Amino acid sequence: MAGIKMATPAAKPEEYKNVFVFLETREDKLVRPALEMIGVGKRIADKVGEKLYCLLLGGNIKDEAKEAVSYGCDIVLGAESPDLSVYRTLPYSKIISDFVKEEKPNIFLIPATRNGRDLASRIAVSCEAGVTADCTELDIEQDTRILSANRPTYGESMLAEILCKKHRPQMATARAGIFPVPDRVKSPKGEIRINSVKVDKSLLKKEVLEFKKKNAVDLTAAKVVVSGGMGLGKADGFKLIEELASEIGGVVGSTRPAADMGWISRDHQVGQTGQTVRPRLYVAAGISGKIQHIMGMKNSETIIAINTDPNAEIIKYSDYVINADLYEAIPALVNSIREEKKKLAPAAGK
Amino acid sequence: MVLEIIVMVKQVPDSQEVVIDPVTMNLNRSLTRNVTNSADENALEAALRIKDKVGANVTVISMGPPQAETTMIECLARGADRAILASDRFFGGADTYPTGLTIAATISKIGKFDIIFAGEESSDSSTGHVGPGVAEFLNIDQITYASSVDYEDGYVTADRELEGGTETVRVPTPVLVTVLLNSNSPRMQTLRRKIDAVKKGMEVWDHDKIGLQPEWVGVRGSPTIVRKMRPIKERERAAKKIDVAGLGDLARELYEKKILKLEEE
Ligand SMILES: Cc1cc2nc3c(=O)[nH]c(=O)nc-3n(C[C@H](O)[C@H](O)[C@H](O)COP(=O)(O)OP(=O)(O)OC[C@H]3O[C@@H](n4cnc5c(N)ncnc54)[C@H](O)[C@@H]3O)c2cc1C
Ligand SMILES: Nc1ncnc2c1ncn2[C@@H]1O[C@H](COP(=O)(O)O)[C@@H](O)[C@H]1O
Numbered sequence: 001m002a003g004i005k006m007a008t009p010a011a012k013p014e015e016y017k018n019v020f021v022f023l024e025t026r027e028d029k030l031v032r033p034a035l036e037m038i039g040v041g042k043r044i045a046d047k048v049g050e051k052l053y054c055l056l057l058g059g060n061i062k063d064e065a066k067e068a069v070s071y072g073c074d075i076v077l078g079a080e081s082p083d084l085s086v087y088r089t090l091p092y093s094k095i096i097s098d099f100v101k102e103e104k105p106n107i108f109l110i111p112a113t114r115n116g117r118d119l120a121s122r123i124a125v126s127c128e129a130g131v132t133a134d135c136t137e138l139d140i141e142q143d144t145r146i147l148s149a150n151r152p153t154y155g156e157s158m159l160a161e162i163l164c165k166k167h168r169p170q171m172a173t174a175r176a177g178i179f180p181v182p183d184r185v186k187s188p189k190g191e192i193r194i195n196s197v198k199v200d201k202s203l204l205k206k207e208v209l210e211f212k213k214k215n216a217v218d219l220t221a222a223k224v225v226v227s228g229g230m231g232l233g234k235a236d237g238f239k240l241i242e243e244l245a246s247e248i249g250g251v252v253g254s255t256r257p258a259a260d261m262g263w264i265s266r267d268h269q270v271g272q273t274g275q276t277v278r279p280r281l282y283v284a285a286g287i288s289g290k291i292q293h294i295m296g297m298k299n300s301e302t303i304i305a306i307n308t309d310p311n312a313e314i315i316k317y318s319d320y321v322i323n324a325d326l327y328e329a330i331p332a333l334v335n336s337i338r339e340e341k342k343k344l345a346p347a348a349g350k
Numbered sequence: 351m352v353l354e355i356i357v358m359v360k361q362v363p364d365s366q367e368v369v370i371d372p373v374t375m376n377l378n379r380s381l382t383r384n385v386t387n388s389a390d391e392n393a394l395e396a397a398l399r400i401k402d403k404v405g406a407n408v409t410v411i412s413m414g415p416p417q418a419e420t421t422m423i424e425c426l427a428r429g430a431d432r433a434i435l436a437s438d439r440f441f442g443g444a445d446t447y448p449t450g451l452t453i454a455a456t457i458s459k460i461g462k463f464d465i466i467f468a469g470e471e472s473s474d475s476s477t478g479h480v481g482p483g484v485a486e487f488l489n490i491d492q493i494t495y496a497s498s499v500d501y502e503d504g505y506v507t508a509d510r511e512l513e514g515g516t517e518t519v520r521v522p523t524p525v526l527v528t529v530l531l532n533s534n535s536p537r538m539q540t541l542r543r544k545i546d547a548v549k550k551g552m553e554v555w556d557h558d559k560i561g562l563q564p565e566w567v568g569v570r571g572s573p574t575i576v577r578k579m580r581p582i583k584e585r586e587r588a589a590k591k592i593d594v595a596g597l598g599d600l601a602r603e604l605y606e607k608k609i610l611k612l613e614e615e
Contacts, residue, residue: 004455004487006566007447007573026514089482089492114512118494121479125450125486130573133446133477148577158579167573176513206491206521209507213515224610248610260532266511272476273531275513281609298584302609315589320600322592332594336601337610344605345612 007128009166013106016168019045020053020105022096023068024116028058028085030067032181032220033111033174038071039182040174041109044140044147045074053077053105055096059085061194069190071182077103078194083204086211087115090203093122100127105169107140107147112173120173130164131171136178147172155291177220177276214267217251219275224250224282225297227270228258231286231307231326235263240330241285247334253277255293271296285326289314306330353406353501355397356457358468358481359390359425361418386421389469389531391428396529397467398429398537400501407431409460413441413452419552426547427539433552434460440557443569446475450483452567455560457488465506466526470495478528485526492526493519497533 010016021041023034038054045052054073056065058080065076079095100108100123110120112134124131132149137159139148146163147170153160164170219225226245228238238252245252253270254263270277272292282300287293289305289312297303298317305318306326315321322329363382397408410425412418413436422433436456444452457463466488468481478494485492493499496508497516506525510517539547557564565571592600604610 003489004451004458006451006563006571009573031513089485089494093486114495114510117478118482118492121446121450121477121482122486122492124447124479125483128573131446131479132574133475133479149574152582153579157582159582160579161577162574163577164574206493206519208517208519210518211515212518249613256532267513267515273470281604302607303587317584317587318589319587320592321589322594322597322600324594329594329597332597333601336597337604339598340601340605341612 007130007167010168013166013168016104016106018050018053018103018105020055020100020103020108020169022108022110022116022119023054023056023064024087024111024113025056025058025061025064028060028064030064031111031113032218033113033116033176035071035181036176036179037109037111037174038068038073040138040179042072042182044107044138047140048142048145050106051075053103055099056194057084057092057095062192065192065194069188069192070184072185072188073190075190076192076194078192079197080194081197081199083199084197086208088204088206088208089118089122090206091199093119093126094200094203095197097123097126100129100169106145108169108171109138110171110173112175116173120171124171127169128167129169129171130167131173132162132164133173135172135174138172138174138179146170152295156295157291175276177278214265217267219251219253219268219270219277222251222277223280224248225253225270225277225279225300226250226283226285227253227255227287227297228264228285229255229287229293230257232258232263233286235261237286237326238264240327244283244330244334247337248281250279250281250283253297255287284314284318285330287314288312289317353400353404353465354463355400355406355408356460356463356466357390357394357397357408357410357425357430358453358466358484359394359410359412359421360387360469360472361385361412361414361421362387362472362474384417384420386424387469387472389471389529391536392531392533393467393469393529394425394428394430395534395536396496396499396527397465399534400465400499401429404501409434411436411453411456411460413437413444413449413456415442416554422552423547424539426550426552427544428537429543435552435554436560437554438556438567440564440570441568443572444567445572445574446477446479446483447573448567448571449480450487451571452560452562453480454484454487455562456555457484459555459560464523465501466490466524468526468528470528470530481526481528488524488526490524490526491521492528493521494528495530496527497530499527499529
């Protein structure tokens with residue numbers, strides 16, 4: 001077995017410069033967390049006067065490279081091959097590790113998505129780097145160029161600040177939905193370096209047989225989210241959730257066990273292992289407020305809880321609490337909202 | 351030749367009753383009960399189903415303090431054949447790098463393996479990094495976030511749940527698979543097996559037995575350090591009580607305060 005050895009500290013940490021970010025794609029299109037990485041990477045690079053490098057791999061990535069530049073990327077390092085059109089662990093980690101060993105970045109950020117985490121740890125081991133997972137705050141100390149990587153811990157009750165002083169690069173994965181998508185820059189002038197690469201056959205043994213797309217609901221961009229939990233009691237309960245959501249222009253969310261039950265598809269799940277949302281209004285119906293759910297919605301501007309339990313944990317995170325059976329409260333709320341709409345826009349009402 | 355399956359399991363503090371010491375800001379371990387990381391129970395179940403189907407030797411391994419014995423015995427009682435605990439005072443305080451290193455070295459020491467299972471993440475560290483790290487150390491392919499796993503004739507086929515959909519992949523062994531929490535229902539321990547498990551017991555391997563230098567592992571072998579911990583302060587919310595009769599007022603307030611708008615953009 002090759003390579004089971006300790007992580008050797010960087011001999012000359014001062015030689016490591018610039019910020020790398022990995023741009024995740026799906027069907028050769030940048031996903032939203034990739035844009036979030038450009039934003040946070042740019043802020044960190046600017047603070048120490050260094051450059052932001054964006055790593056882009058895929059089958060046909062020229063347009064997306066221009067996209068990355070338009071968001072403020074200084075240099076796009078690209079690798080293009082039909083063999084890279086879907087993410088696979090081995091070719092991606094090999095090519096990216098080679099980029100890292102060649103360019104010696106000080107910092108490397110990867111979105112903490114599923115494929116991002118699949119990748120990050122392999123690169124950290126291969127490059128003998130330190131990596132902090134799932135950060136919600138990232139900053140750099142100007143004089144030392146040390147990354148301050150902050151991640152929630154102990155059930156989100158504490159924030160741990162984690163440093164990597166001697167190993168390079170300093171790697172972190174960043175939780176999706178936390179860092180804002182940056183504005184486009186006015187006169188973008190990044191450089192694009194894309195190489196056509198030939199991928200070693202030994203790295204391509206994994207076959208991707210199928211990808212079943214979910215009619216992906218992007219909860220992260222929603223202004224209003226109405227979520228249901230186990231308190232619904234049955235799959236049918238989500239009809240009620242949908243009714244309220246459509247009445248107030250919202251999208252439907254869920255807790256993990258509700259998705260585990262098959263009451264609704266997994267892409268509606270909010271929380272630690274689902275999506276992180278911060279809408280203007282979040283309605284939590286039949287949701288107890290366990291920390292893994294809370295962490296996905298606690299930054300919503302206004303939160304309404306509907307729960308029969310007057311002591312449910314969700315209450316302390318809520319602006320409004322409707323202590324009632326949701327099967328009674330939601331239809332009544334829908335009615336009240338209809339009435340209110342009629343008053344506000346009588347012409348639009350029937 | 352019989353299939354060799356390894357399952358990585360971790361003992362974690364019960365997340366329902368985590369107690370933080372207000373002075374040190376660390377976990378108060380004496381007040382917290384320890385349990386087997388839930389996703390690792392799903393990983394073991396995935397392994398045992400392959401054992402049921404084609405026959406296999408299932409070895410559970412863990413790195414942790416001696417009290418992880420309860421977890422190891424529990425895994426034997428569910429149907430694992432062998433349990434190895436990598437335990438040594440030098441292993442303490444490890445971040446994901448030396449954790450992966452210690453587990454990978456333990457697996458190499460065991461010898462042959464076809465499939466390695468791990469959980470999607472541990473409830474206390476929740477990095478999901480240890481599994482892929484082990485795969486990199488061992489230079490093998492991996493399938494992460496699997497919701498279903500099947501083995502046939504030297505290939506593992508699995509569904510991976512990703513943000514945008516479900517990906518089906520097929521990989522020749524050896525391969526490491528990380529299994530989603532709740533992706534199956536772990537079987538119960540039987541009484542007979544429990545008695546056998548206690549009789550059989552676990553093996554404990556230290557750094558010397560595994561062939562690791564003390565400075566490679568634990569806190570000394572960790573590239574990252576925790577500089578400080580601070581409590582996360584949540585915004586105070588009013589938790590204003592509304593009864594069903596008051597929903598009309600609530601609807602008015604939501605529009606007045608522009609929490610709801612007539613036209614959502
Ligand atoms: C590693 C890990 C990751 C996890 N990730 C996530 C995640 O991403 N997202 C997530 O949501 N969970 C996650 N969980 C699960 C989490 O711990 C909780 O189990 C889950 O959030 C609880 O879901 P719930 O509120 O729907 O169900 P329950 O906790 O069962 O709560 C149901 C609530 O409904 C109320 N209720 C019952 N009947 C009614 C009624 N008729 N009207 C009104 N209220 C009613 C009850 O009072 C109760 O408060 C994770 C757990 C682990 C271990
Ligand atoms: N100390 C450990 N001993 C054995 N397995 C571990 C250990 N730490 C992590 N794992 C495995 O790696 C998975 C991911 O853990 P983590 O990277 O800590 O989120 C867990 O579900 C376990 O299967």
